[in-house]
Amino acid sequence: MSDLARTRADFPILHQQVNGKPLVYLDNGATSQKPRRVIDALVHYYERDNSNVHRGLHALSMRATDAYEGARTRIAKFIHAADPAEIIFTRGTTESINIVAHSWARAHLKAGDVILTTEMEHHSNLVPWQQAARAVGATVRYIPVLGADAEGGLDYAALDTLLTPEVKLLAFTHISNTLGTINDAARLCARARAIGAVTVIDAAQSIGHARIDVQALGCDFLAFSGHKMCGPTGIGVLYGRRALLDQLAPDETGGGMVVSVTYEGAMWKPSPERHEAGTPNIADAIALGAACDYLDEIGRDAIAAHDHYLAQIAMEKLSVVPGIRIIGPRVGQPRGGLVSFALAEVHAHDVVTFADEDGLALRGGHHCNQPLMRKLGLTSTTRASFYLYNTAAEIDVLVASLHRIQKFFVG
Amino acid sequence: MSADLSELYQQVILDHNRRPRNRGKLPTANRVAHGNNPSCGDECSVHLRLDGDRIAEITFDGSGCAISQASASLMTTQLKGKTAAEAQKLYDEFHHIVTTGEAPAEISDLAAFAGVHTFPARIKCATLGWHAALNALKGDPLPATTETHKD
């Protein structure tokens, strides 16, 4: 059995028919599938260890606490954080970013300050900043995206004029979920740090696809979701540098995050507990740790290489489909494992409905990226996004389906 | 192509999608309403000139999938000359067709949309233009939306 066949065998869901055809799952940008290992971790926890953490002295509670805190340590290692206390469990990227936008931005920003972000952000890394800016009287500025098809990526030259002393925070996506563009995160963090701005990386699309070292990147905060990296839904992480997290006022308060409570008030524990009020999502955190183990066994460099391989094949084969307009990096340029495109005279929803007939799972729409779509003169695109279990043969299924769709609608 | 899919993309629908009728703005309009499907980004504005209680003229513009565009196009051909009450009745029939797949008692082009019922995710596409038109008739300034959940 080849390595790829062995990997596919790890994912029970892949082995099914959809509309009478083998499932071709190319919607990994939205969520990835889960290997048996992760599913087993959930079952094991609920069948053997289920108990509340941190508060109990009995055997199950201790096992649950060890497994939960073990997952925190495992994830710290996964992103090379200096300290497990820098890992806060959240519901996902969106909640992680909102914590920074609420607790950090509202405490540290004032009228006249600037939040710098980019024109290619997912709504989850855009709307929270707009709201924070509105609350304190700050403004949001955008690093432009270059090219009619956004093929030029971010305008790094514009940083010279954009990075003024008023910029207090820079938030950007590592890999664009719509364009596939891979941003130079280390460079952006270095530039922001030079003027004393805090950096927030949206790693939703990169976390399961590339080696991530928060210390080498030099970021202050980094947000990601478990469900896009072979882990369960409902769990994600906010990484923050310890010095920042320990100063940060908690966004939510309640049980589990206090040192002492009187009728007059309360004192907070240090990070991570101060940012995890209430019973946490124990089972999914543990399973996320199992997902880290799985991805590291396959190797994130190998996954990145496989993404690159599939993206290049897809770019070559898709670019000859009549009437296609691919956005993001051009053929041969580096891109993450996804391709998003518009077909002339065929709306993305019609493409997705037709492709579903061929067993293909694609995504059509604005990909939570409305301002970028508008800038590119598009209302929607179809996106094929790949992961470690996808094959070159699946791209052939996609291409054949697109030819058929184009013929049906345009003739 | 499967039977369900050819039911969905009937010739009438493909034709209205390729050559939409009454597409564009209406300079003489005295009612306008906008509709959208937040998760898909489908947009549809309906422009009406009401003459008393009757729709004297009607156009639509916007962008979206073949189902939403064809439905809005066909709708304009059906609503012209109708009163608000008649429009509501036609919509009720249309809604019945797209949710049950049952053809109406009388022969109607609207029956082309019966195939939508096997694709529940597309019902909101088919009804987008209708929601906008009914809102325009009510003089409702709020954008119509066929969805309430988040993307």
Ligand SMILES: Cc1ncc(COP(=O)(O)O)c(C=O)c1O
């Ligand atoms: C780049 C990017 N940021 C943020 C998110 C939001 O992630 P979640 O919905 O898991 O919070 C996504 C997921 O679609 C994404 O692709």
